Amino acid sequence: MDKSPKRIGELFDDISPNYDLLNHLLSLSIDVGWRELALKELAIGDGDVVLDVATGTGDMALKARSSADCIIIGIDLSRNMLKAASEKWKARFPDDGFMVLQGNALQMPFADNSFDRSMVAFGIRNMTDIGGFLDEAYRVLRPNGRMAILEFSVPPYPVIRQAYLLYLTRALPFIGGLRSGNRGAYHYLSESIRRFPSPGSIEELLVKHRFRTVRSLPLTLGICHLYIIEKDAAEGEPKR
Numbered sequence: 572m573d574k575s576p577k578r579i580g581e582l583f584d585d586i587s588p589n590y591d592l593l594n595h596l597l598s599l600s601i602d603v604g605w606r607e608l609a610l611k612e613l614a615i616g617d618g619d620v621v622l623d624v625a626t627g628t629g630d631m632a633l634k635a636r637s638s639a640d641c642i643i644i645g646i647d648l649s650r651n652m653l654k655a656a657s658e659k660w661k662a663r664f665p666d667d668g669f670m671v672l673q674g675n676a677l678q679m680p681f682a683d684n685s686f687d688r689s690m691v692a693f694g695i696r697n698m699t700d701i702g703g704f705l706d707e708a709y710r711v712l713r714p715n716g717r718m719a720i721l722e723f724s725v726p727p728y729p730v731i732r733q734a735y736l737l738y739l740t741r742a743l744p745f746i747g748g749l750r751s752g753n754r755g756a757y758h759y760l761s762e763s764i765r766r767f768p769s770p771g772s773i774e775e776l777l778v779k780h781r782f783r784t785v786r787s788l789p790l791t792l793g794i795c796h797l798y799i800i801e802k803d804a805a806e807g808e809p810k811r
């Protein structure tokens with residue numbers, strides 16, 4: 572699959588006007604609960620500096636800011652998704668800034684150890700090099716910092732798996748294509764879910780890239796997976 576930053580940025584630029592509506596429609600709004608759980612586990616505190624990777628239209632950033640008086644920075648490849656995020660943010664928090672920047676999560680323009688918390692929701696499967704992203708995410712997170720990864724997965728139970736794959740390969744591109752006029756984009760989205768590594772493989776990758784897994788939770792029969800991971804404490808620093 573072509574996951575070059577240029578192609579992914581253009582794909583999300585194209586579907587950005589319909590993204591929120593289709594997202595909630597196609598997931599029957601179950602994603603709202605997944606996002607709330609991820610943020611609860613992330614335990615963002617007042618004053619924390621938080622990175623939202625692949626921020627898209629900013630749903631995670633908005634929810635995070637509603638839960639704590641924190642500073643949030645969002646990064647994404649797609650200018651149009653970021654524009655939608657900024658508009659939503661301005662309507663919700665007119666006196667508060669949301670710093671967004673267009674850029675690649677595999678080469679982020681942030682100093683080492685910059686963030687107390689970070690998160691990536693439904694973005695990691697679009698990346699060309701998951702290991703490279705994990706190294707970069709580790710670099711910018713402070714020692715003892717915590718990160719949440721939310722991503723779709725394919726259920727392990729045979730009957731549910733078959734039904735879900737049918738939904739993914741037939742219904743999702745059909746409905747998404749009808750509403751957005753871009754069936755190809757929704758075909759890509761369904762393929763990227765189908766081909767994404769299993770939770771077991773991701774857990775192995777997390778260890779390989781130095782993260783400590785605090786929780787690895789299948790959600791809603793395994794159609795989504797939440798990973799809560801931490802960077803080790805700096806030498807001499809107590810764990811918390």
Ligand SMILES: C[S@@+](CC[C@H](N)C(=O)[O-])C[C@H]1O[C@@H](n2cnc3c(N)ncnc32)[C@H](O)[C@@H]1O
Pocket residue numbers: 576579580583624625626627628629630631646647648649652674675676677691692693694697698699
């Ligand atoms: C499915 S959307 C998810 C958006 C948002 N996080 C959410 O929860 O709704 C995926 C987003 O990841 C972004 N993305 C994909 N690969 C990226 C990369 N390498 N660097 C930065 N953003 C990326 C896309 O532009 C898109 O906005």
